[in-house]
Amino acid sequence: MVKSSFISFIPQKEKEENKGAVEFQVFSFTNRIRRLTSHLELHKKDFLSQRGLRKILGKRQRLLVYLSKKNRVRYKKLIGQLDIREVKTR
Template sequence: MVKNSFIPIIPQEKKQENRGSVEFQVFTFTNKIRRLTSHLKLHKRDFLSQRGLRKILGKRQRLLAYLSKKNRVRYKKLIGQLDIREPKTR
């Protein structure tokens, strides 16, 4: 498994405070997505991991949509920090 060195680190005391916040949830989903993506580069036929990745991507997408409706400034800041593309709008 390849470790990603470009993932921002949240201090331990800050983790304890806001584990339920949208930002923290998106952060943890992003870490899982990056880990699964590197796993799937090695194991292309691991279909259960592909399914899990799609589920996590959907959860993160819904959380980001919620945050973008509620507070656009926090949304833009979070996307900038985690280096996530903005979803395409229809």
């Protein structure tokens, strides 16, 4: 149900083609991160889920760094929509 609200920003004809877009991938990783975070609040010793969370966080961070270098305007808009912090750059 959350995916449909984000996809509604995308024009109808691009919905089928655009699931590989950086914004869509970051959005889906963010949803998975939020679900895993709430799961880990209940199950503190679930170390396999912690490992999975760290892997997803790394993938999302790499995508955000790529997007910030490629197109800063799209990056700012995306982090504003998803309410996430800006990526630290070296």
